[in-house]
Amino acid sequence: MxxxxxxxxxxxxxxxxxxxxxxxxxxxxxxxxxxxxxxxxxxxxxxxxxxxxxxxxxxxxxxxxxxxxxxxxxxxxxxxxxxxxxxxxxxxxxxxxxxxxxxxxxxxxxxxxxFPSKMALRGLLGGIGGSFVADIPLFTNYYRLDNILLNIVKIKFLAKILSIPLHGLIKFVYKEQKIKIKENYIIKEIDEFDEDFDNLWNKIKSDSPIMTKRDSKFLNWRIKNHPNIDYKTFGAYLDNELVGYIITKIEKREIRNNPNIRLGSMVDIVGINEDTVAALYFKAKEYFKSQNTDLVATWASESMQYRGLLVKLGFVKTRSTIPFVVKNLTENQDLEKFILDEKNWYIMPIESDFY
Missing domain, CATH: 3.40.630.30 (Gcn5-related N-acetyltransferase (GNAT))
Known part of the structure; x- marks a missing residue:
């Protein structure tokens, strides 16, 4: 024993x-x-x-x-x-x-x-308690299809030719919209999270009923000091004030039996409004494309406040989902009811240890 x-x-x-x-x-x-x-x-x-x-x-x-x-x-x-x-x-x-x-x-x-694996989910909910909150959908935006088509076509130049009309079809079917940025933001690459991020947190912390505290201490530990991953963060400034940020990463991932897909991830997105988030995405998109990224993915739960914007920007809901479970450790039944309601959560990949 x-x-x-x-x-x-x-x-x-x-x-x-x-x-x-x-x-x-x-x-x-x-x-x-x-x-x-x-x-x-x-x-x-x-x-x-x-x-x-x-x-x-x-x-x-x-x-x-x-x-x-x-x-x-x-x-x-x-x-x-x-x-x-x-x-x-x-x-x-x-x-x-x-x-x-x-x-x-x-x-x-x-x-x-x-965020258990699907294999672990049944045992988790059955044997040791905890409750299922939601399957968080993965949304993707395809930038380059030629590398993905290589697994089917096998000939590089033919895959590139076929990718052009297919990419146009995807844009048409999923109605990617042109979005004009209203404000004149200054977008900067962020090397360290300072008090500007504490001030931003104080501005946006009431946007969702449940959010991880995204202050400078958390962000420096989780992102800047990560020993294995080199994240790229961009901050949006308006009148010398930080009004939003986006955290990204790029990795090689095997997708559809192709081990050389360059996958971009939007690990966290925070902004004071949709205009700010759109401006940050366009900067991230510029970065992703400069690094020959094939596709970009992020999480967008049903209640995610920028989910509609992501769809306008060409992101597509995939069949892939991330199970999300919680367990109340107190006797407070009001807390249990509150944390079991998916609509109360703002959940992004930064919350997970595998991003």
Whole structure:
């Protein structure tokens, strides 16, 4: 029987070893320290299963400060859940999860949230509680179709020729509109998030009933200090005042059996209005195209305030979705009802640990 306990100093070496084995990857200690030890929201909940002095499982809650109905509360994101394959099916996951909830409550975490894989979703909702909030749709905009068509046509110049009318057809069918920017914004590349971002947060924090606190501390940790990803951020200024920003990244991804697709992601979008967001998107589009990006993707839930604008800009709702689940860790039934309503959330990829 595995012993369930909290993290102790120097456990990380064995945790990383288990992670790399379970997920067949090569995570480094630098990333683990950034994620679990440097988070400005506070101490992470890390619960481990140990058998014969060997770590065989883990559940975590990564603290996140959120604004809920105008008040700051602490939430915990469940990430890096794993069980050694020799110990699966023994109820260890449930024990780990329940212990993480217990410690989370002691750490003033009011609810848990996560973006589980579709395979993990059924077990999560059945065995260890939690409720399904929504499938967050993925929206995409195709910039270059020739690279994608290569998988079908196989001949590069023919794929390029065929991509031209096909791209025009997509624009016609999905009615990409021309949008004129009303204000004369100055768009700057952002290297560090300063007090301008704190001021912007104070302006937009009431735009949605539930939002992750997007202040300079969070953004510097999550974006600037990320050990593995080189994000590109653009800020929009009007009369020397920051009025919005967009965070992007580009990566190679295998899509439709083509391993060389250049995928752009809009990781976060914040603005005081649609005009600001449109101006930021056009700057991001310019950057994406300069880097030969094939397509761009982002999240847009049913209640996302700029979803209609994204459609006007040529983004198309795909069949791909991201499951979003929450679990109330308090006795407050009003809170539970509130966090279970998808319409209350402003959720973007920046919330997830896999962007």
């Amino acid at each position: 595995a012993n369930i306990r909290e993290y102790k100093n120097n456990d990380e070496k064995e945790i990383i070893e288990l992670f790399n084995k379970v997920f067949n990857t090569n995570r480094k200690e630098e990333y683990w320290n950034w994620q679990f030890m440097e988070n400005p929201a506070g101490k992470s909940v890390i619960v481990l299963a140990e058998d014969d002095s060997k770590i065989v499982g883990q559940c975590t809650l990564l603290p996140t400060v959120m604004l809920v109905r105008g008040e700051e509360v602490l939430a915990g994101q469940s990430i890096d859940t794993m069980i050694n394959e020799d110990y699966r099916g023994k109820g260890i996951h449930k024990e780990l999860a329940n212990k993480s909830y217990e410690i989370g409550v002691n750490n003033n975490i009011e609810f848990r949230f996560g």
